[in-house]
Amino acid sequence: MTTEAAIAPAAAEPFVPGAPPPAPLRLDVWRGIADDNPVMIQMLGLCPTMAISNQVSNGLGMGAATIFVLVCSSFLISLLRKVIPAEVRLATYILIIATFVTIADLVMQAYSPVLSKTLGPFVPLIVVNCIILGRAEAFAGKVGPLRAVADAIGMGLGFLLALLIMCAFREVVGSGMFLGHPLFGPNYEPWVFMIMPPGGFLTMGLMFLAMGWWGERKKALLKKAVA
Amino acid sequence: MISNLAWIFFSTLLINNFTLAMFLGLCAFFGVTTKIDTGWRLGAANTFVLVMTAVSVWFLNRFVLAEAPYLRTIAFIVVIASLVQIVEMIIKKFLPVLFRELGIYLPLITTNCAILALALFQTTRKYNLIEGIVFALGAGLGLTLALTLMASIRERLDVADIPAMAKRMGLVLIIASCMSMAFMGFAGMGSG
Numbered sequence: 222m223t224t225e226a227a228i229a230p231a232a233a234e235p236f237v238p239g240a241p242p243p244a245p246l247r248l249d250v251w252r253g254i255a256d257d258n259p260v261m262i263q264m265l266g267l268c269p270t271m272a273i274s275n276q277v278s279n280g281l282g283m284g285a286a287t288i289f290v291l292v293c294s295s296f297l298i299s300l301l302r303k304v305i306p307a308e309v310r311l312a313t314y315i316l317i318i319a320t321f322v323t324i325a326d327l328v329m330q331a332y333s334p335v336l337s338k339t340l341g342p343f344v345p346l347i348v349v350n351c352i353i354l355g356r357a358e359a360f361a362g363k364v365g366p367l368r369a370v371a372d373a374i375g376m377g378l379g380f381l382l383a384l385l386i387m388c389a390f391r392e393v394v395g396s397g398m399f400l401g402h403p404l405f406g407p408n409y410e411p412w413v414f415m416i417m418p419p420g421g422f423l424t425m426g427l428m429f430l431a432m433g434w435w436g437e438r439k440k441a442l443l444k445k446a447v448a
Numbered sequence: 449m450i451s452n453l454a455w456i457f458f459s460t461l462l463i464n465n466f467t468l469a470m471f472l473g474l475c476a477f478f479g480v481t482t483k484i485d486t487g488w489r490l491g492a493a494n495t496f497v498l499v500m501t502a503v504s505v506w507f508l509n510r511f512v513l514a515e516a517p518y519l520r521t522i523a524f525i526v527v528i529a530s531l532v533q534i535v536e537m538i539i540k541k542f543l544p545v546l547f548r549e550l551g552i553y554l555p556l557i558t559t560n561c562a563i564l565a566l567a568l569f570q571t572t573r574k575y576n577l578i579e580g581i582v583f584a585l586g587a588g589l590g591l592t593l594a595l596t597l598m599a600s601i602r603e604r605l606d607v608a609d610i611p612a613m614a615k616r617m618g619l620v621l622i623i624a625s626c627m628s629m630a631f632m633g634f635a636g637m638g639s640g
Contacts, residue, residue: 264478264617265475267471267474267475267478268471268472268473268474268475268561269471271471271474272470272471272472311529312526312529315525315526315529315558316522316525316526319521319522319525319526320522322521323518323519323520323521323522326521327518342565342568342569342572345520345521345524345564345568346561346564346565346568348521348525348564349525349558349559349560349561349563349564350561351475351559354559417632418468418469418470418471418628418632419625419626419628419629419632420625421471421625422621422622422624422625422628423621423622423625425621426617426618426619426620426621426622426624426625427618427622429616429617429618429621430613430614430618430619430622432616432618433612433613433614433615433616433618434613436613437612437613
């Protein structure tokens with residue numbers, strides 16, 4: 222009884238040993254997009270989110286590559302979860318992830334060399350994106366393949382969402398364009414600052430400030446409703 | 449030769465600072481920088497791993513990957529993971545106090561993107577062994593600098609009165625933005 226009570230709250234936390242509680246597939250997908258968004262709530266995968274978010278096209282390419290790696294590696298890890306010994310599981314996960322990243326990297330080099338060049342080292346760096354290893358450790362290594370894929374799709378879409386918010390803001394403000402199309406006419410003076418490194422930190426900071434403001438407001442409204 | 453090495457060192461340390469200009473190793477930058485002591489110690493551990501990586505990557509590039517370039521990502525990550533494991537064992541055996549202080553952050557160096565990025569940059573820029581080591585030193589000291597600066601600011605933030613909505617990460621990111629802006633000032637060094 223007591224042990225069960227001790228496990229129950231811990232299971233809701235993303236980074237503890239022990240399988241996640243059962244949930245319908247729909248919720249597994251939705252969790253990654255909203256309640257457990259990898260970037261905005263869990264603060265994982267910040268490096269690529271800030272580094273390549275100065276153009277929407279970069280964001281789309283990066284998001285697609287990450288979703289591909291996340292879904293494939295989650296599926297394979299989940300299939301192999303009973304075969305992988307616990308002692309070497311992290312090394313095995315990293316190897317599986319690195320394999321899929323190599324595939325994504327080579328495909329991107331072959332079919333869209335321009336995108337591959339702009340993203341530069343950040344395509345092979347998907348290997349060390351903490352979202353992927355984090356999901357393998359917290360989820361895919363502990364549940365069946367169907368739930369693992371659902372969770373991977375959700376987390377991937379959540380990552381893409383955060384990436385696109387950042388990219389859209391930075392590209393529109395920083396170069397006055399969206400997906401390469403000029404928006405404001407010739408008289409607009411672009412804020413070049415926003416597409417340079419400090420702009421990445423600033424945009425992310427503004428995003429967290431907005432979320433903090435939203436959270437405080439919700440808390441205040443709740444208090445009012447109770448009182 | 450010397451001026452070339454000095455250029456590599458200072459441009460990696462200041463102009464292209466791994467954390468503040470190239471967004472590498474942000475997990476550690478935001479996760480660990482709450483105390484100055486842990487900040488610079490982690491920086492030192494990272495520097496050590498970076499230098500070791502630079503040496504092994506040079507050997508890999510020279511003798512293995514020339515035959516099989518498609519194995520690049522996989523080979524690098526395996527070598528880095530084993531290196532971190534070895535460093536962990538050595539520190540555990542000879543410096544048990546430091547080992548206890550670093551705790552979980554030691555194994556996490558494996559997934560620090562700065563390490564893998566160093567290996568990739570070293571490969572694409574075709575650095576030789578000495579250039580690679582200098583590059584790694586610059587990158588490591590740059591990381592240490594950024595971690596220590598951030599930790600010092602955050603120690604002061606702990607006692608400051610900041611609005612509730614900025615408590616989580618907002619303010620820290622905006623401070624990082626200001627630091628990054630300050631480091632952009634070093635870009636002028638390139639032309640001189």
